[in-house]
Amino acid sequence: KVIHLKDYQAPEYLIDETHLTFELYEDRTLVHAQLVMRRNPERPAGKLPPLELHGQQLELLSIALNDRELGAGDYQIGAECLTLQPDSESFVIDSSVVIHPETNTALEGLYKSGGMFCTQCEAEGFRKITYYLDRPDVMSKFTTTVSAEQKAYPVLLSNGNPIASGSEDNGRHWATWEDPFKKPAYLFALVAGDLWCVEDSFTTMSGRNVALRIYVEPENIDKCQHAMDSLKKSMKWDEETYGREYDLDIFMIVAVNDFNMGAMENKGLNIFNSSAVLARAETATDAAHQRVEAIVAHEYFHNWSGNRVTCRDWFQLSLKEGFTVFRDAQFSSDMNSATVKRIEDVAYLRTHQFAEDAGPMAHSVRPESFIEISNFYTLTVYEKGAEVVRMIQTLLGKDDFRKGSDLYFERHDGQAVTVDDFVKAMEDANGADLSQFKRWYSQAGTPRLSVSEHYDAAAQTYRLTFRQSCPPTPGQPTKQPFVIPVELGLLAADGADMPLRLAGEAQAVGTSRVLAVTEAEQSFTFVDVAERPLPSLLRGFSAPVKLEFPYSRDQLMFLMQHDSDGFNRWEAGQQLSVQVLQELIGQHQRGEALAMDERLVEALRSVLQNDALDPAMVAEMLSLPGEAYLTEISEVADVDAIHAAREFARREIGSRLFEPFYQRYMNHREVSRQTPYVASAEHFARRALQNIALAYLMFSERADILSLCLDQFDNADNMTERLSALASLTHSPFEEKRLKALEVFAEHFHDNPLVMDQWFSVQAASPLPGGLERVQTLMQHPAFTLKNPNKVRALIGAFANQNLVNFHRADGAGYRFLADQVITLNAMNPQIASRLLAPLTRWRKYDDARQALMKGELERILASGELSSDVYEVVSKSLA
Ligand code: ARG
Ligand code: ZN
Helix, strand or coil: CCEEHHHCCCCCEEEEEEEEEEEECCCCEEEEEEEEEEECCCCCCCCCCCEEEECCCCEEEEEEECCEECCHHHEEECCCEEEECCCCCEEEEEEEEEECHHHCCCCCEEEEECCEEEEECCCCCHHHCCCECCCCCCCEEEEEEEEEECCCCCEEEECCEEEEEEECCCCEEEEEEEEEEEECHHHCCEEEECCEEEEEEEECCCCCEEEEEEEECHHHHHHCHHHHHHHHHHHHHHHHHHCCCCCCCEEEEEEECCCCCCEECCCCEEEEEHHHCCCCCCCCCHHHHHHHHHHHHHHHHCCCECCCEEECCHHHHHHHHHHHHHHHHHHHHHHCCHHHHHHHHHHHHHHHHHHHHCCCCCCCCCCCEECCHHHHCCHHHHHHHHHHHHHHHHHHCHHHHHHHHHHHHHHHCCCEECHHHHHHHHHHHHCCCCCCCCHHHHCCCCCEEEEEEEEECCCCEEEEEEEEECCCECCECCCCCCCEEEEEEEECCCCCECCCCECCCCCCCCCCEEEEECCCEEEEEECCCCCCCEEECCCCCCCCCEEECCCCHHHHHHHHHHCCCHHHHHHHHHHHHHHHHHHHHHHHHCCCCCCCCHHHHHHHHHHHCCCCCCHHHHHHHHCCCCHHHHHHCCCCCCHHHHHHHHHHHHHHHHHHCHHHHHHHHHHHHHHHHHCCCCCCHHHHHHHHHHHHHHHHHHCCCCHHHHHHHHHHHHHCCCHHHHHHHHHHHHCCCCHHHHHHHHHHHHHHHCCCHHHHHHHHHHHHCCCCCCHHHHHHHHCCCCCCCCCCHHHHHHHHHHHHHHCHHHHCCCCCHHHHHHHHHHHHHHHHCHHHHHHHCHHHHCHHHCCHHHHHHHHHHHHHHHCCCCCCHHHHHHHHHHHC
């Protein structure tokens, strides 16, 4: 069934108060709900409409209306709803249902993860807990009582503040929580388990004291400090940057092992995938530490952008997600290197979101329709949505953007609103007109922006002409022009930025500025341009578009050296690498010997030898564009040629720059050896460069380098160095050492599931031949289970997304394998099944033979039996 945005209607009834009681048992859970309801005054008066409560997989024990027990004739139960006829404007519904968290493998609603009970209600999971108006525009005050056996479940948590608790004679105990803030059901949470907690506190800007607690299973109590530090930094940052203060007396995070996504912002009780909380030097990499910091911040920031101001309906998802991703990105760039954070985000967006935009599931930031909302927690809604908010800030300026966000929070506190309300607040606070800009919310697809130049030496003018277009996407054959903010500078021959004066302006305005391109074709003329400039376009990636400008390789090398914008220095290097790699791909396809352009090696040499550059930037610049990105920018991707070309380039760079890599490696490794682990930007930077140097050095296949690698693997005191060494070994031909290292690692870390995830991923991503068979063997490993989403992602996900040569094997065995897993998971966990499918939906990018094989597997899934709405939507749209 397709749901359309245009069909939105406000609810007929409201729920002012929700009183829940959970009785948790090993073989069932009883849920009693008392809903204090009334008719929505904003709906037309007259005859009382029927009340349709959402409910799925619930076993109804009893239901009463205003204390009157209802009989079978008083209501109807369908697969999705319970319908009854109220007889007054205000009334109370009491219901009791039985549910089965102990057999819930979909990890939606109330379920068990290991020995603990927990919930995931966003988007529509609450209806698997009790009969309710499970929609975000119904906001209610919740009181929740949880009762369970005391010994197995000493900790009982829900949203808000604890107000009462007690024990019973039968070994059970209970606790009552009250959340003073009205909230939609998707923000409800409950946890019961044998958990330990790390405690701290935070004093808010108005001087209130907030208790902070992170709950984990006892064996993880030593891995919470980094998340706690991140939480306190986030709370401070949101006060300073957005004026947002926390609003309850307690803020809790709970780590659970089985979780479909990263984490969930339930009011006062955030529930996290353990991979997004637990981090310490010995077991988590630098990347994992940064991910924990970002996700803790993201969920915390939702307390305002999501909870205090929430979404009217799920089409508005990016209202909270795009804005909150933007906020967490700003936070991460303030805590670490801003340029490196931007590079990572842009590389991720261009590789994965652009691919989504080019595929059969392409949708706008505010989708128009869906079959299953879980399928729309996408890169487009999250990451592109964040880019759209970022563009608003770029167009308005930071101060005016803040005025807009202040007005938004003030105007809509306690409400469920839309993307239009957000944009309106930005407009009203600043007298701005963003009506054309809003096309970014409604038009899908990645715009192309091609730029041409004209320099008139006699007149000393320089004209840039921009042409924008956007390819068709499903349901949207043609597009209107976007508002594209283009930040740019003009470089003189000495590399300095020129002053920028547009025709008609009295004087120059800065040396880097934002032009708004609003037409399909539009020119800007700069005056007083004394020499032919080299343009630096789309600085900081000021808009999520594909920029085309005919740079020569020498010009790109010049920008790499001189651009005052750090992001664009990196970008110039990437474009140079893309040109060189595409040339190699062509050579491979024509059966020629591969020969690489010297200039790339020399450009990278000067980067590597520049001690003034941030080592993290050096590491970024030395990373060639990934195979997935090269695939995305190809018309038809030649998997084998892409892999061969990139591997050739990496070997070539490794051997040509052996000396400087060796020096860098030895220096950095020595510092690492002598410095205790610190999770800070400076230390991340050193280790990043050290490890990329090691990877390049390992291409030499020299015995002395192998010894360095083994030494780092054996003796490093942190997971970043150890895992990098393992990854370098895993991709190397030293089979015996490789197998030994993998065995030693697994033996040492077998009882740490998050570390074992890394161990699975490293092997799943190895491009060595026989990848599929290795993955199939690993599925039999005792540490692997399809029931745990992290394991599925670590092994099967990593194989299909990061091991392109093996996954896209010409005989289609990789596709068949993935389809088999999707079919199995469809019955167990539809959300994970549907996400795992994504690589098969990209069939358009491949040659005819592979296209046929991929579509064949999609058809096989479609015919495999009863499909969840999640899998059905993705498969059917991919074949349409
Ligand atoms: N709101 C969460 C976040 O982005 C995501 C939870 C979505 N869960 C789901 N099953 N779709 O922070
Ligand atoms: Zn979020």
